[in-house]
Amino acid sequence: MNFLEIGFNSKKAISVEMISVSTRLHVVLLPVAFLMAFARPGYPIAKKVSTLLGNKVLFSCPFDGNVTKMSWVFNSKLQIAALRCDLNEMALISNNSRIIIQNATCNTFKNEMNLQIESVQLADDGNYTCEILDQRGVHRLAFSFAVTVPPAISFSTDNKPNNTMMAICTASNGKPAAEITWYPNNLGNFSINITHHSNRTVTVQSKYHISIHHFSEEIICAVNHPAFDGIKNYTIHQNGPASYDSQLSPKILFLLYLIAGVLAACLCLLAVVAFTVRCFNLQIETAFRNCCISRSSQEMSQSNGPFIQMENFIYDSFQPQKPRN
Template identity: 35%
Template sequence: MVQTRAVLAALLFLLINLLGGSAYNVVSVEAGHEAVLSCPYVSKVSLLMVTWKTTCSTCCLLAYRSDYNKTRRLNCSERMTWKYSPDSDPALRIYPVNLGDEGNYTCEIASTSGNFLLFSSLTVIVPPAVTLTSDSRTAICQASAGKPAAEISWIPASNHSIEEEVHHPNGTVTRVSYIGWVHSTLPTITCLVTHPATNQTLSLDLSYTSPRLLYLLIGGPASVAAVSGVTLCLIFVCRAFRLRKLAHRSAVPFATKNFRSTPLREKRDAVKPPVSSEIIYQNYNPNIIYMNC
């Protein structure tokens, strides 16, 4: 048993030396960019066959056989191809990378010198969408759908910030940080978002969101409305007074100038019986006679 373990350790050490480095490769690429997964280097003369495949049995398989100079593709996206000529450098190229490409890949090389393996782990990084907003009492910094989750900090630093996280099915994370600034005397507040794909700094001008400004924005229209209401009230009172005055005048009897008699009126007057002068002057009052100009 001890001898078997020693032989396996020696073979592993020899394999690492033949590969010229580690037999496990870790690659991190931002979504939408190009990912290149390398294979162990072998000379063109000794290369017999190279195969790229993922860990699952039904996933992508990309192979090249040098003696036939043929390439075989099985269940592979068109975004996956050889970076260079497979007989000179059989590196795998994926462009553009998306979250579905994340996983483990294996490069197998058969040559006259032996068989070699290189395992690669591909991690896809997604930069978050960053926003900084506020309501009347709180500043809100949000880093949406990032992978991994972004780190959020504030300037000036505060121990009273509150954070929330939402994990999405595709592996991305939305992180939100809240901080109150009602009693702050500083003119601005700054949100710092740190992420492997991007670092962003957003600032909020507190002078445009202060309670004093909100009071002015609310009190200004109210003052205008109050003045307008008083003005309309005065107009209505004046109009009512004038209408009452006109109604009082219309109730006082008045006499008009004599109009020229028409034939019809003369005929009507001829039919009427004569009226004595006593009846005419019975209700006479000179103070209530008005001339209509």
């Protein structure tokens, strides 16, 4: 290999290495540029907030510096409230009595305008943005608010031809959609039907088709939802549905055991009392019989003595007397 071939191969290797380095830089710098673009004022990354239906929620909007105006906007269109720091004026544009503006202050060091919603409803679900205007431009703090609605759980069984049955578990009008799982899940096949309602709630219905020959004891419908504290289990027995919450079953079992223990203790106490009373009655009855028998025999012996003597006296008095010699 001559020097020309070595130089050509070196240049080629350097060119390939530069292309590889450039590709890696693009892979690394592109996400960074994307994050920097969305982190600029005017393109905030929304903070996710959620709460249960009927609860209250608070959105905090603090900002440092010389602020001219602060305002709250719902879904980028409806302005809820505005605070003019240059004019020291506060305007609540929304006529919703459940919306409260807290700690609306303007000064050079700290500016704050918190938005609180009392007793949240499904209509409150959406995006809330706090817009701050100062000498540097417009800054925004965004919140993506989701109202959580617990679903109503129902279940039933339906007998089908060919020795089959269908267990139905339904999580109605929940937000977001509930997750339904069957245990055991190898007894047949199941299907899921999801219905979206106009108020943004979702109904999830799961049908479990089971052969009666495989259905020996019970099956469990497990429902998972953000509104629940853990997973709730509902049991369907072979002779029909019977529900219980797996999180409450230990307490129920403890109460049942406690009641059974108290009843058993009461029955034992009653048995002991009855046995003691019976023994006491037997002792009294035996003592009474012995006392009465001894007294009656003594009375008879005492009463018969004078009677016999009197009878002998009378008999002797009427006997003819023998003549004296």
